[in-house]
Amino acid sequence: MSPAIHLNPAASTWRYSPPTGNPFTAEFQIQTFHSLLPSYSPTPLYPLPSLAEALNVKSVYLKSEASRLGLPSFKILGASWAVYRAVLDFLDMTLTPDHPLPSLDEIKFLIQQKKLESLKIVTATEGNWGRAVTKMAGYLGLGTVVFVSGHMHPFTRELIENEGLGAEVVVVEGDYDKAAEAAKEFGEEEGMGKERLLVMDMSWEGYEKVPGWVVEGYTTMLAEYGAQISQQTDGGEGATHVFVPCGCGSIARAVTQYFKDSERENHHAQVVAVEPDSAACLQASLQRGEMTTVETGDETIMCGMNCGTLSGSAWGVLEKGVDASVIVTDKEAHQAVTDLEKEGIEAGPCGAATLAGLRRICGDGAARERLGLGKDAVVVLFCTEGRREYEVPV
Ligand SMILES: Cc1ncc(COP(=O)(O)O)c(C=O)c1O
The missing domain is CATH 3.40.50.1100 (Rossmann fold)
Known part of the structure; x- marks a missing residue:
């Protein structure tokens, strides 16, 4: 298997137990809050059938955070x-x-x-x-x-x-x-x-x-996804595999909690976290079995993911709930930006990194098989940012 991929088989049966008894942190209240902010509207979930065909999976969807509450990221x-x-x-x-x-x-x-x-x-x-x-x-x-x-x-x-x-x-x-x-x-x-x-x-x-409130805030993106996937598949199956970028790990924590939630049986999916090769602190931590800091520099176009240390409370969830961690290079992220552009999607390198991660797994027969990423797979990419300027890697 590629050294850029780390599998965490115990995660497939792990379930997240949400805290009970506090109605004020409930998702609907957070959604109400967001819906009252200037320029709120749900971000789109795009089906990408030609990508699905090329990668030999049932479907690929992309949740685009290119324009969120007046800013170009989630x-x-x-x-x-x-x-x-x-x-x-x-x-x-x-x-x-x-x-x-x-x-x-x-x-x-x-x-x-x-x-x-x-x-x-x-x-x-x-x-x-x-x-x-x-x-x-x-x-x-x-x-x-x-x-x-x-x-x-x-x-x-x-x-x-x-x-x-x-x-x-x-x-x-x-x-x-x-x-x-x-x-x-x-x-x-x-x-x-x-x-x-x-x-x-x-x-x-x-x-x-x-930081707990930050993670709660991200649940609005997931609640929107839940409604959208159900609508687009006529109440049919949700994702089987989801890809999320990882910097300090807060968004990956929110996504993992959602797709491993013990009370959300119909939304269970395998979670793949994607990191740049210059700042792969999650993969280093998973490999060592403890939170590990890595040296980072200025050398990635995936700037938002350029963190050398995970958020402590994110690690507590990711170590148990992330099924696979994948490392991608700047060139792969840039290629994914270009490919998404051809599909009419405006993505920045952090968001497009999810497609680069999917490609990595699809290109590795053993990892693909062990993750069950076959022709029936329904893949969702959380594309966390819109198009922005960056220096194209050579
Ligand atoms: C566009 C984008 N994607 C992904 C991430 C990673 O998010 P987190 O730090 O919660 O892992 C960031 C962080 O700044 C970001 O800006």
Whole structure:
């Protein structure tokens, strides 16, 4: 089998048990929240019959996050819910069953009334996340401080700086992990708790609540998928195999929880997580059986996935629930971008990496057979971003 593929056979029978008893984190409430944000509409699920034929599977669908709540990636789903919940918490506001969700205007008014306009949301990013957090903070009348790696393209930095009410972008020498450490330190600085609110999409010991809200936010994409696949197949079969990109692992965690949910028998599918060869921390962790950090540089076009360390709480789910981890190169991701373009799909390299991962598995007879990816397979690719500029690999 190709060294780029790691299989995790125990995952096929593992089931995720969702937390019970908290109706306020229920999916419908999160969907209601998203549906009330400016420019909400469900993103499309495209059938790709010619790809299915070429790969000798029953069908391939692609859920495209090219345009989500006014931004070109899925991240705003998690960022919006997490910023909203974190600010509510900060204001000591609780969600109650007999009261509708507080509106953005109500929260903004309260912030002004309490003279908290100088509160800064603090985070770290590879690009899309920081932009999404800044957009959502802007809806509440708040600014952000966003830590980025020195490897980030100046164009991406500008996009973050100019989003929402504007972000103060702090460039940190080194990779994403270094930027995340700096954000953590700044966000949690002693005595500054009242002016700074740390909202990160990766968790570590003692910092799990906010990243948990991020993962909850991503469930809207999955709920949409559930309705769409059922409609497109006339209530027939859902996916048998799903492909998701993996950076710090939060979106892969959301996808794994959904497709391995013990209460969602009719949606069970094998989960394949795709990583760039420059930052394959999930595969390294699966191989060693423990969370493992890998060195990363600036050398991938799959920028959003350029993380050397997994989110701690994502690892807890991915180690048990991911059926296969696949590593792809920049050239493969770029090829997939080009191929999807021919199908009329505008994808960036992170989103198209899922097709590159599918190709890798299909090109490896042993892995394909062990994953049961045969002619009856229904494949879903979670294409997490729209078209963007990048340096074409040679
Ligand atoms: C477009 C895109 N796809 C995938 C990912 C990976 O998501 P996660 O960090 O939750 O694994 C990111 C992260 O920034 C991203 O921007």
